[in-house]
Amino acid sequence: MNGMKNIVFRVSLVVLALMAVSCKEKSQDVAMATNTATKERPNIIYIMADDLTTQAISAYGGIYKDIAPTPNIDRIASEGMLFQDVLCTNAICGPSRAAILTGNYSNRNGYYKNESGGKFDRSQWTFPQEFQKNGYQTSLFGKWHLGTEPAGFDTFKYHNSAGQQGHYWNPTFNENGKDVKEEGYSTNLSTDFAMQWLQEGRKQDAPFMMVLQYKAPHRPWQPDTKYEDLWEDIEMPYPSTFNDDYKGRELTAGDTEMTMEYFSRRDMKYKEPENLKGKEKIQWAFYGAKKGEIVQPEGMTAEEGRKWRYQTYIKDYLACVKSVDDNIGRVLKYLDDNNLADNTIIVLTSDQGFYLGDHGFFDKRFIYEESIRMPFILKYPGVVKPGTQNEDIITNIDFAPTLLDLADIETDQDMHGKSFEPILKGNTPADWEQGMYYHYYEWPYWHHVQPHYGIRTQKYTLAHFYYNIDVWELYDLEKDPEQMNNIINDPAYATVVTDLKKQLKNLMIKYENNKSLADFRKITDTDFGSIVDKKDDETSVQDVLTGGNDKEKGK
Numbered sequence: 001m002n003g004m005k006n007i008v009f010r011v012s013l014v015v016l017a018l019m020a021v022s023c024k025e026k027s028q029d030v031a032m033a034t035n036t037a038t039k040e041r042p043n044i045i046y047i048m049a050d051d052l053t054t055q056a057i058s059a060y061g062g063i064y065k066d067i068a069p070t071p072n073i074d075r076i077a078s079e080g081m082l083f084q085d086v087l088c089t090n091a092i093c094g095p096s097r098a099a100i101l102t103g104n105y106s107n108r109n110g111y112y113k114n115e116s117g118g119k120f121d122r123s124q125w126t127f128p129q130e131f132q133k134n135g136y137q138t139s140l141f142g143k144w145h146l147g148t149e150p151a152g153f154d155t156f157k158y159h160n161s162a163g164q165q166g167h168y169w170n171p172t173f174n175e176n177g178k179d180v181k182e183e184g185y186s187t188n189l190s191t192d193f194a195m196q197w198l199q200e201g202r203k204q205d206a207p208f209m210m211v212l213q214y215k216a217p218h219r220p221w222q223p224d225t226k227y228e229d230l231w232e233d234i235e236m237p238y239p240s241t242f243n244d245d246y247k248g249r250e251l252t253a254g255d256t257e258m259t260m261e262y263f264s265r266r267d268m269k270y271k272e273p274e275n276l277k278g279k280e281k282i283q284w285a286f287y288g289a290k291k292g293e294i295v296q297p298e299g300m301t302a303e304e305g306r307k308w309r310y311q312t313y314i315k316d317y318l319a320c321v322k323s324v325d326d327n328i329g330r331v332l333k334y335l336d337d338n339n340l341a342d343n344t345i346i347v348l349t350s351d352q353g354f355y356l357g358d359h360g361f362f363d364k365r366f367i368y369e370e371s372i373r374m375p376f377i378l379k380y381p382g383v384v385k386p387g388t389q390n391e392d393i394i395t396n397i398d399f400a401p402t403l404l405d406l407a408d409i410e411t412d413q414d415m416h417g418k419s420f421e422p423i424l425k426g427n428t429p430a431d432w433e434q435g436m437y438y439h440y441y442e443w444p445y446w447h448h449v450q451p452h453y454g455i456r457t458q459k460y461t462l463a464h465f466y467y468n469i470d471v472w473e474l475y476d477l478e479k480d481p482e483q484m485n486n487i488i489n490d491p492a493y494a495t496v497v498t499d500l501k502k503q504l505k506n507l508m509i510k511y512e513n514n515k516s517l518a519d520f521r522k523i524t525d526t527d528f529g530s531i532v533d534k535k536d537d538e539t540s541v542q543d544v545l546t547g548g549n550d551k552e553k554g555k
Contacts, residue, residue: 080379
């Protein structure tokens with residue numbers, strides 16, 4: 001009898017405990033709903049690192065997560081939502097930034113490519129202007145890379161050297177229209193400017209929207225001094241597709257200049273001879289970027305040299321990411337110390353993905369997974385449930401309408417993008433788009449990647465490479481997530497191809513880009529100008545490497 005009482009007592013305790021957990025969860029849900037209804041307008045800090053990829057963020061897992069963890073970025077994920085399927089509509093720096101700012105595809109915002117892509121049209125609407133118009137204090141620090149002066153910011157300080165790519169060390173910034181030379185490491189400096197504005201430059205009684213965009217970890221991957229030899233004594237692991245032979249993809253993935261054979265002396269940190277100037281200086285630094293120019297220590301075999309270049313590259317890249325993570329930690333600490341964390345939205349993203357030796361590549365551009373898949377993490381206490389993940393297809397054109405929604409800013413601006421605010425609250429709309437239209441236009445400089453368009457669904461990638469070839473590719477992402485097998489001619493997928501081409505056509509119509517191949521090639525061939533105004537006597541890297549004829553180089 002006593003045994004039976006003991007059992008009943010224990011069961012009662014379990015029931016009470018479960019009821020307590022249930023009540024706690026319900027109270028948390030009620031609190032989140034209450035916070036959503038009563039919260040003051042949130043501050044927003046939008047952080048974008050250039051060429052940062054999911055493979056380099058430990059919250060996403062991967063082969064570097066234990067060797068090169070990113071604890072501060074991971075903290076944003078643990079306190080917010082990590083997105084697994086945020087995709088870039090045109091995987092290259094400037095066009096992606098333009099798409100994010102405008103909420104529109106390249107064909108509407110007019111910014112198609114980096115090289116000969118001209119300057120971003122600053123007269124068009126961008127989301128920072130809408131924030132500014134609605135009483136937000138707005139600021140921009142770090143990389144801009146769009147040619148024209150930023151619009152919609154009360155204050156800005158952006159990289160304004162090397163074609164607005166900026167320099168890692170002792171960079172020149174444009175501070176509200178005036179060039180200023182700064183001393184130090186760019187990742188630290190950009191955060192310094194942001195912190196100074198947060199502490200001294202803004203009004204304390206109004207919401208703010210701050211854009212913090214790091215140059216790192218963009219090429220040439222120059223780490224802060226304290227991290228230069230961080231992994232000197234270890235051999236970094238190799239991606240599983242490092243030795244991809246491009247079988248079945250010879251004219252596309254197999255015909256690029258972004259493999260381990262195309263790192264330059266500058267990339268590999270060779271010491272530059274003294275007294276080099278002008279064209280001679282550029283030729284020395286970029287030796288290795290052209291076919292047949294292999295940079296490696298004497299005595300190495302081809303395979304040893306390939307691995308040596310990868311090891312140099314990946315250690316420098318990840319060391320640059322470490323500084324980004326450190327500086328994000330500085331921002332998070334400031335918010336905590338100043339009681340701002342609970343009402344500040346933090347966004348962490350990049351302008352696209354990047355190859356870290358995957359498929360033997362560096363850089364981006366392709367519709368393939370490592371290129372188009374963007375890191376995206378969002379924290380908003382009281383609204384976004386901590387530690388959650390999402391796998392819906394979201395694109396970079398969706399960022400602008402979403403940020404406006406979160407700030408409760410109404411706009412009549414027409415955008416291709418759509419707000420995913422409901423997804424942040426755990427409710428994916430029934431009509432949410434199940435596929436993404438992709439289009440890359442630049443050719444052949446840089447990296448000799450064929451212009452192509454396509455559709456990416458959660459199960460398939462279908463692409464058409466069209467500039468001077470006519471090649472279709474299909475990948476089954478469930479059976480072949482590494483995209484090693486082009487199954488476009490597999491009869492078993494004939495119906496799939498027909499259906500995907502129909503979906504692709506509908507998306508091209510929806511986004512007003514249902515043009516002929518001749519029209520697409522014309523965009524590629526058009527010289528829209530340089531991102532910066534060049535002096536008549538200035539020699540560009542492109543001129544040196546192509547002999548002034550980049551079309552000839554592409555043959």
